[in-house]
Amino acid sequence: MMTPSQQWKSSTAALLSLGLSSALASPFLVQSTVLAQTRFSDTTGHWAQSCIQSLAQRNIINGYPNGEFRPNAPVTRAEYAIMVVNAFPNAARSRSARSFTDVRSNFWAANAIRTASQTGFLTGYPSGEFRPAQQIPRTQVLVSLNNGLGYSPTGSINATLGNTYADASAIPNYARGAIASATQRQLVVNYPDVRYLNPNSRATRAEVAAFLCQTLKNPQQASLISGNYIAGSPAEGLQARTDIPVVYDVAKKVIVSPQETAPLNVKVTEDIKDNRGNTVIPRGSSILGELQPQGSGTQFVAREVVIDGNSYPLEASSGIITRTVSARDPNLLALARNAVLGAGAAAGLSTVIGDGTITAEKVLTGAAVGTAIETNRNRPWQSVARDSALGAAAAAGLSAVIGDRTITAEKILAGAASGATIGGVIDPALQEVIVIDSQTDLNLQLEHPFSLS
Incomplete structure (x- = not known):
């Protein structure tokens, strides 16, 4: 047959x-x-x-x-x-x-x-x-x-x-x-x-x-x-150190301050299969976690994965990202155009920029960021970062560096430091921000075995 x-x-x-x-x-x-x-x-x-x-x-x-x-x-x-x-x-x-x-x-x-x-x-x-x-x-x-x-x-x-x-x-x-x-x-x-x-x-x-x-x-x-x-399918799972490619599809870059913690939701870009070839984590699944300070850099730490509407605990992390840019770098504004700013970065950068404005429409949101945004919303600016997203701390710091220009961020990452007002309370001495490539830097590796059982 x-x-x-x-x-x-x-x-x-x-x-x-x-x-x-x-x-x-x-x-x-x-x-x-x-x-x-x-x-x-x-x-x-x-x-x-x-x-x-x-x-x-x-x-x-x-x-x-x-x-x-x-x-x-x-x-x-x-x-x-x-x-x-x-x-x-x-x-x-x-x-x-x-x-x-x-x-x-x-x-x-x-x-x-x-x-x-x-x-x-x-x-x-x-x-x-x-x-x-x-x-x-x-x-x-x-x-x-x-x-x-x-x-x-x-x-x-x-x-x-x-x-x-x-x-x-x-x-x-x-x-x-x-x-x-x-x-x-x-x-x-x-x-x-x-x-x-x-x-x-x-x-x-x-x-x-x-x-x-x-x-x-x-x-x-x-x-x-x-x-x-699949009925009758053997118990399946992924081994520790399994790679999980992901992407943050809101913006091309994420900008955070060095000491910022900010939540992040990424998408899995390909089916993750076990040793039998069975798909354990389907492409398009959401992984929730946060960016955490690690030494002089930052690291994305995953906490859960959402598969077909069901949540499962997940322990995975990215490599440590140490790519920094001076808050006074004239190219920073160009980077911010297609970036998401963490709440800490948004706050810190407004201090560096001086009387510039960060209008947070694309900042990874935090509790007090809204109040800070309203304070700065009508200040003059050229809206050069219209498609960017800043961490609240980075955004506050950036506005002080840029002078009389404004950073318009459509989404600000929420973080522990986001309770401060944008304009100088957070990290007024911000000198550098960390720039994350959302297409490549956030890829994860399992720290422990993972199964759906």
Whole structure:
């Protein structure tokens, strides 16, 4: 028997539409408008985004003419039949052709339904019906994939199901063996809680895509679905010293004073995988922490990561950043144009600049920064740092250095020193600020092992 990946590689799968209404005379009338569509307007940040995009790139699934994928929409049995036939075009036709009482020969999915029946991926009902317009339940999809590929469970079916699913008792008797087998092969994806199969719920477009991704995956390939949601997946985790590339996408630079502590929220720029190739921290996850003084420099220290809306403790840190610029450097204003200023830097710099103004619209915010901003808001200036963000301490110090010019910061980093007013209370003797490249300097390394359990 060929593996799913061999079946895939042996022929290019035809275009499949998972979500076009079965009320249409043909659900493929708009294929030409979506043929090249591989990115969708409603899947960014979705838990199955990578999987959906991969299947779209291989022309297994596609979206709607308006650019949507509609991941939460249901899939009919007729649509699913077309999907299976296109995903496994060379599956052996081991059964005789069967006619169904509710599938006319001119029905738009008649050929796919016949083929899916012959290859063992789908069967009809005892009444002789196929029920093509029925929204297919999750159980039927998993039974279909398992049976069509000829898989069988090993060991105790009840133990596999009972140890994996909190709702194992809801699995229909006819499906228990197939679901156990699919579980053992990690074909089952349960979002948001991997412990709940929800066997009788309708399958959504995203869920069908996820089942397909798991079925088509080679054992040597990394999963496109986070291991958090793959039933039967072994406990996964990351080892200490694992690198986590991140970016602070608010501004190109972050400017802080040397002794400033300021909160920061960064984004993970690529999937972080364990030794088995399972994604532990998906790309786009948020990591929360703070910039902390370290000797003559600063360091980003992470405290938690947010994955699909759930927070997990994280112990990781960046390298120590020691790149400094004199508060009187004439090039500092150019740097500030595309920077974020820490609360301490904002406050300290206004002292150095003298009667200049720091209007904090982009300063990493602190409790008393707002009052200080209002004090300086209407003072004259050329608004040369309109796209910058300063730490409150750095901003206060900068305004004293620049003289009669104003620093306009759209966001100020909040820090312990932000309670002082901008204009000189914080670090009036500020001589240097630390300039952080938000694209490269904040990359993290785990200090201790990390897991989602």
